[in-house]
Amino acid sequence: MSSNTIKYRNSFLREVEANVEEGEWVRMCMQCGVCSGSCPLGPHWEHPPQELFMMIRAGKREEVLSSSSMWMCTSCYNCIVRCPRELPITHIMHGLAHYAHKLGLAPKNQPTKKFAQLFWDNLSKKGRVNELKLGLSLYFMNGFGEGIKTALKMKDIGLGMYKAKRMNPFEIFGGHGCKDKKGLQAILKKAREIEDAKADQYPKV
Amino acid sequence: MATKEYSFYPGCSSQKGASSINQLRSTQTICEELGIKLNEIPDWNCCSASIGYGGGGELPRLTLSARNIALSEQNHPGQDLVATCAACWLATREANDRFNEDSQLMAETNQALKEGGLNLKGEKKVRHMVEVLVEDIGFEEMKNHVKKPLEGIKIAGYVGCQTNRPFGINGESFENPVYLDKMIEAMGAEPVENYEKKVSCCGGALMFSEPEKSQALVKDILEAAYDGGADMIVTPCPVCQMNTEVYQAQINKKYGTNFNIPSVYYSTLMSVAYGKTAKEAALDGQIIRATKLEEIAGK
Numbered sequence: 036m037s038s039n040t041i042k043y044r045n046s047f048l049r050e051v052e053a054n055v056e057e058g059e060w061v062r063m064c065m066q067c068g069v070c071s072g073s074c075p076l077g078p079h080w081e082h083p084p085q086e087l088f089m090m091i092r093a094g095k096r097e098e099v100l101s102s103s104s105m106w107m108c109t110s111c112y113n114c115i116v117r118c119p120r121e122l123p124i125t126h127i128m129h130g131l132a133h134y135a136h137k138l139g140l141a142p143k144n145q146p147t148k149k150f151a152q153l154f155w156d157n158l159s160k161k162g163r164v165n166e167l168k169l170g171l172s173l174y175f176m177n178g179f180g181e182g183i184k185t186a187l188k189m190k191d192i193g194l195g196m197y198k199a200k201r202m203n204p205f206e207i208f209g210g211h212g213c214k215d216k217k218g219l220q221a222i223l224k225k226a227r228e229i230e231d232a233k234a235d236q237y238p239k240v
Numbered sequence: 241m242a243t244k245e246y247s248f249y250p251g252c253s254s255q256k257g258a259s260s261i262n263q264l265r266s267t268q269t270i271c272e273e274l275g276i277k278l279n280e281i282p283d284w285n286c287c288s289a290s291i292g293y294g295g296g297g298e299l300p301r302l303t304l305s306a307r308n309i310a311l312s313e314q315n316h317p318g319q320d321l322v323a324t325c326a327a328c329w330l331a332t333r334e335a336n337d338r339f340n341e342d343s344q345l346m347a348e349t350n351q352a353l354k355e356g357g358l359n360l361k362g363e364k365k366v367r368h369m370v371e372v373l374v375e376d377i378g379f380e381e382m383k384n385h386v387k388k389p390l391e392g393i394k395i396a397g398y399v400g401c402q403t404n405r406p407f408g409i410n411g412e413s414f415e416n417p418v419y420l421d422k423m424i425e426a427m428g429a430e431p432v433e434n435y436e437k438k439v440s441c442c443g444g445a446l447m448f449s450e451p452e453k454s455q456a457l458v459k460d461i462l463e464a465a466y467d468g469g470a471d472m473i474v475t476p477c478p479v480c481q482m483n484t485e486v487y488q489a490q491i492n493k494k495y496g497t498n499f500n501i502p503s504v505y506y507s508t509l510m511s512v513a514y515g516k517t518a519k520e521a522a523l524d525g526q527i528i529r530a531t532k533l534e535e536i537a538g539k
C-alpha cells in the first residue's frame with residue numbers, strides 16, 4: 036500500500052480532492068452521462084469522464100491513474116457547458132492527467148502525454164513556442180526510424196507551409212523567444228516551488 | 241473616426257514564419273480600416289495553450305498568463321487585453337477570472353511574478369478580437385466599410401470550440417452561435433444555413449498526437465461544408481484553420497475523398513470585401529488557394 040493511500044485513509048476520492056486541479060468537484064457528479072455523450076473522441080475513451088468520476092469514488096486508484104482516457108481530452112469544453120452540475124470537467128481531466136504523469140503512473144507511450152511534455156519543454160526554454168523544433172521533436176519522439184517515416188509522410192504539408200511563409204526553416208537556429216528569458220524562468224521556477232511545497236504536505240507515493 | 245486602442249496579445253503562432261502569420265497580417269489590415277489600434281504587449285510569452293497542462297501543472301501554467309496580463313497592465317493601462325487566437329484568449333481569460341475569484345491563487349501568483357519584478361492587479365478585461373468587432377464596432381459598421389461585396393460566394397462559418405465554449409461571444413448560445421454567419425452576411429456573402437458541424441471539435445492539438453482520430457473529426461467537418469454547398473470555410477481560430485486546411489490531402493488518401501476546399505480566416509474574408517489587395521488579405525498564406533477571393537481581390 037502506498038503512503039498516499041494510507042494518508043487519505045484509503046480514500047482515492049480524498050486524494051483526488053487534495054491533489055488534482057478542481058478535484059474537489061468530483062463528488063458533485065450525479066452520473067447523468069451527458070459529458071460522456073458530448074465528447075468528440077468519446078468512442079476512443081476506455082473510461083469516459085462520467086465513468087472516471089464513478090471509478091474515483093469507488094477507489095479504483097491504479098485503474099484511473101494509469102488510464103489513457105483523460106489524455107484523449109481535446110479541450111473542446113463541450114462537457115463543461117452541458118453538465119447540469121457545472122463541473123469543470125475539462126480541468127479535472129487535465130488535472131488527473133498531470134497528477135498521473137507526476138506520479139509516473141501515466142501509460143508510458145501515451146502519445147498526447149509525450150506531446151504535452153514536449154510542448155511544455157519547448158515553451159519554457161525561451162518563453163515562446165518554436166513550431167519548427169516542436170514539430171521535429173514530435174516526429175522523432177518515438178525514435179529515429181519512426182521519425183524519418185513520419186517526417187517523410189508530413190513533408191508535403193511542411194512544403195506547403197513553407198511556400199505560404201507559414202514555416203521558417205531557420206527557426207532551427209534559435210528563433211523566437213522572450214527577451215527577459217531569465218525573469219520568465221525565475222517566475223516559472225518559483226511557481227513550481229510553491230506548487231510542489233503544497234504537494235509536499237502530502238506524503239509521496 | 242476615433243481610434244480605439246487595445247493591448248494586443250498576438251501569441252506564438254502569429255510570429256513571423258509561424259503557422260498563423262496570415263491571420264495576423266489580415267487582422268492588421270481590417271483593424272487599420274476600422275480604426276482599431278493594436279498595441280503589442282512588450283515581451284509577451286506563450287500562454288501554454290490547452291496542451292500545457294501535461295508538463296506544466298496548475299500554478300506554473302496560470303503564471304504564464306499572469307505575466308502577460310501584468311505586462312499589459314504595466315504598459316497599456318486602461319486598455320482591454322485582446323487576443324486573436326482562441327487558445328490564447330481562453331487560457332488568458334480563464335486565468336484572469338480565476339485570479340479574481342481566488343485571492344489565495346492571486347497571492348501565490350504574485351509571489352512567483354515577483355521573481356521577475358512583476359505584479360498583477362487583476363483589473364484587466366481579457367477579450368477576443370471577434371468581441372471587439374461584434375461589440376465595439378458592430379455589424380452595421382463592419383458592413384459600412386465593404387467596397388466589394390462578396391456576392392455569389394457560399395460560406396460555411398466554422399466557429400469550432402474555444403471561440404465558443406466556455407465563454408461564448410456576445411452572450412450567444414453554445415449550440416448555435418450566429419455571429420460568424422452575420423459577419424459573413426455583412427460582407428455580402430451567403431452563410432450555409434444550419435451548418436451541421438459549426439461548433440464541432442477539430443481535434444485541436446491532438447491532431448499532432450492522435451492524427452487518425454483527429455482527421456476523422458475533420459473529415460466530418462469538411463463533408464458537412466460540402467453538403468451545405470459551401471465554396472469555402474471561414475473560421476476565427478488558428479487551430480481550426482490549420483486543421484481544416486492542411487490535412488485535406490492526407491484525408492483524401494485515407495478515405496478516398498476529393499476534398500479541396502479553402503479554409504480562410506474571417507479577417508482574410510473581410511480584407512477582400514474591404515477592397516484590399518491579395519497580399520493585404522494574406523491570401524498568399526493559403527495552402528489551398530481561395531480562388532474566388534483572389535478573383536475579387538484582383539478586380
Ligand code: SF4
Nearest residue numbers: 064065067068070118
Ligand atoms: S455531465 Fe456532469 S453530472 Fe453528468 S455525468 Fe458528466 S460530470 Fe457528472
Ligand code: SF4
Nearest residue numbers: 074108109111112114
Ligand atoms: S473538454 Fe475534454 S472531456 Fe470535455 S467533452 Fe471535450 S474532449 Fe471530452
